[in-house]
Amino acid sequence: MSRKLYYEDAYLKTFTAAVLERGVEANGTPFVVLDQTAFYPVGGGQPCDLGTINGVQVVDVEEVNDRILHRLAAPLAAGDDSVTAELDWARRNDLMQQHTGQHILSAAFEELFEAETVGFHLGREVTTIDLTVSELTQEMVEQAEQMANAIIFENRLIEARFVTSEELAELPLRKPPTVTENVRIVSVQDFDYSPCGGTHFSQTGEVGPIKVLSWSKYKGNTRLELVCGWRTLHAMTGKQLILRSLSRQLTSSEADLPANVERLLSEKKELDKQLQEIKEKLIATEAQEALQGAVAHDTLKIAALTLENRTIPELQKLGQHIAALDPNAVALLVTSGEKTQLVFARGANVPVKMNELLKETLPLIEGKGGGNPDTAQGGGAANVPTQDVLQHALSLLQSKLAFV
Template structure:
């Protein structure tokens, strides 16, 4: 482990190393293996470091068959034997804050609720742990969070080191190590002893604030989402600006925002119901008007119309109102727009299948659709005027009536 400089000093920004080998991944990405490195490879729930090797960007770091491969944006010169590495410190320190914060929060769940962590993920925007709990209340989450932040504010030392078998045997480990050799333990004295190969700050105070932002049930456990350090502060700043904007927009103090929002939602729902009722009455009146203008076809009334600016749902609703008011009615409706939309419907006294009529009409507009004998709907390209498409459907309808009468 002596060639892994991130274990000796997680604060190391730059280093020098010798190139041991160069290669190319199956996807064409070049990589190099060094005799020593400060770049942390992906592992243990922690993403890898980024940075540069002699000015060439390191885009991924992974351990493969015992080698730490530094995948590069462009290949190094084959003549280059010694290089200078530069760690993306902002990314590294963020990972140090989040990972140490996870240790503290997981230990706090054990201390406060007796709940162990069974999974950990450090993402680009959020960090999650899966905690062995059936449910988590707000009061419990606040208690765990308060304990975690107390440990942070006490600024306890964080010691990360490889331990002997004798030391390991007497340590109160939070979980058992996944390896049998070179076991590394991260220690927060009198609080947490956890086998871990990640990078961590020297003291808990550097973790910064720990904030639980939410939780949900996940595969029989509780998945807790949280933020630490600069991430938590950035999240607070963003939400504080949003809160200020809401207080201005709603003309309410912070304490009144929830009540004001509930009032607005209730008003919106009431307005929505009122609008829907008025739209229904307008459609009922429109249905009556269309029926008054209906043409007589044999023993049925044909309601044929091109209705501008209507959605498919509105066409369907209007067709239902017409056929409910008149059991002998047949509706041929169309609406023009980016697509030409069609709705064909019939009343209970009409035996002609509307889905077949639509199927025979859609080829005119390279359309697709479906439905049942009582109502069918579909749409296609507006390659023909809507009036011409409905006229074609009417001719098909008249032909079906003649066949039926014969």
Template sequence: MKDRLYYQDVYQQSFTASITQRGSEADGTPYVVLSQTAFYPTGGGQPGDHGTLGHIQVLDVEETEGEIHHRLSEQLPEEWDQVQGQIDWNRRFDHMQQHAGQHILSAAFIEVAQAETLAFHMGTERVTIDVRLDALHEELWQQVERRANEIILENRPIIARFVDEEELAKLPLHKQPTVTENIRLVIIPEFDYNPCGGTHPSRTGEVGLIKILGWERHRGNIRLEFLCGWRAMRDYTQKQRRLNEAARLLGTNEADLVTQVDRLLSERDSLKQTLLEKERLLLEEEVRQAIVHAVPLGHYRLIQKVFADRTIQQLQQFAHQVNAQAADVLTLLAATGEKQQLVFARGQDVPVAMNELMKETLPLITGKGGGSPAIAQGGGQSNLPAEEVLAHARQKLESILSGE
């Protein structure tokens, strides 16, 4: 493993190496293999390093059949037989903080709750672990989080080294290694002993802090989301900025922000109820006026109206109220907009099946719909003026009623 410089010195940011192999991946991405490298390849839940070889960008690093492939933005010049490598240190150190933080948090769950970690994922923004727990209450996660941050503040050493089987058998591992050769342990003395091939800082204090953001039930266990180090600091800064802005908009301070939001929500609910009542009264009056001005159609009366940007639910409410108040009225309604909506209805004294009338009308707008003999609805393209669509439906009605 001497060619893997990240195991010799995790803080090494640049190096020189010979190019031992060139090639292209199946997707055409060029890659090189080097005589030695400080680029950590993706593995164990930790993303690979980025950086440069010469002036060429290293986009990804993966181990393939024992070889570390440095995937590049473009192929290295053919005349190069050696190259200067430079890793993206901010990205590397971020991964070191998150990975070490995961070890600390997982060990804290074992110590406080006897709950083992089943899975770990390091995303570009957030980090998650799956913990074997049936439930997680506030007091427990606060105890775990506090214990994890105590370990950070104690600035304990983090020791990463390869061990043989004899030494391995003597250590209190939290989980067994998944490999049988080149077994590497990450050790926080008297707290955590774990097989791991990832990169970690040399002391817990470099993790900075651990903050649990939330959790959810996942496949019978608990999935926690958390942040460490500079990620946690950036998250805190963003949240503080949002809190300050929200407090400014509400004319209050951070301490009273929740009270002010509760007040606003209460006022919103009250206004919503008032608005619904006003809308109900307006609809009643609108329906009453429509019935008064309904035009004769044989032995019955007809309401034919086109609305702008009303929902189909609002058309249905209109039609239901007409049906309830006037047993002899037929109602043909349309709403214009991105999609044309139709509602046809009739009072209980009118012997016309509105679902059949809707079925005959919908082809005009390449629409779909359905309903019952009393009320039907549908929608389709606005390729024909709504007035023409309702005129067509009225002609059908007149034809049906003339043969009554």
């Protein structure tokens, strides 16, 4: 079993070690086992440390059957039985800020609202914690943030150590340990006592500020997204840049942004309504013009049109308008774009079923679609000129009408 230097000194950045074992996994990844290591293996919600061993990148660290495997980007050179390793300290420092900050914020929510933490994930951009509370208000979040940050700014001592069963029984634990042996407790002075196998600072001030970014319901609980330390600074800088950009674009102070955005959304809603009314009038006019130019076939009027860059809903409205204007009308509409799209519609007196006509037309463009006897729609590859597709559908329709 390797000596776990990360438990003895969480600030250790470089170390030397002897290679106990080297090998290659089934997927071809080389690995080494060292007699001692400062690389924290993945576990307990905390990602593993990364860095180098004799200049070779460590891509993953995992404890498997009491062996800490250091997976490498390439094998170590032959004869490298004594190695020098270096941690990616920026990564370790960030992980400790997030993990220790999570402990403090979780303790604050439990003390203030009896909300237990039942889930924790330390991600690359944000950390999430799941709290046993169904509803969370802005005021509650601010209270917990204030308490957590007060603990941080007081720069309280943090201690991480393995305890005996007797000591464990005397501690006011926030949650019970998941193991029965080698129980390690991380304590924040006069505030929080939690079993944890992760790496942590020795003083709360090193965590830096904590900020909750958002929260939402999750499986009957509430999931928070938060950042700590340098991540908080980066997140706030990003948000400030967005606010400044919006302020310039809207010629508004930051304080007035919510009211101005609400006004713009209201104006947009009204404009969208007016635009929809105009579109409806245009489609109605377009339908009348299509009927005027329709091809006569006995008592029927066939409005066959090729259009450009029209959506299926727009084609459907146009087809339905044409069919509604005259019970003897048939609308064959084909539009070009990234793919060819079709809409066929009929008036009440037309005997040919539009879904059957579409089904026989779609193979020409390797397309798919569906509908009912009155209206059918579909689309396919733009591998045939739209005029040829329209002519193919028109010929099929005329053929069917000849047998009615």
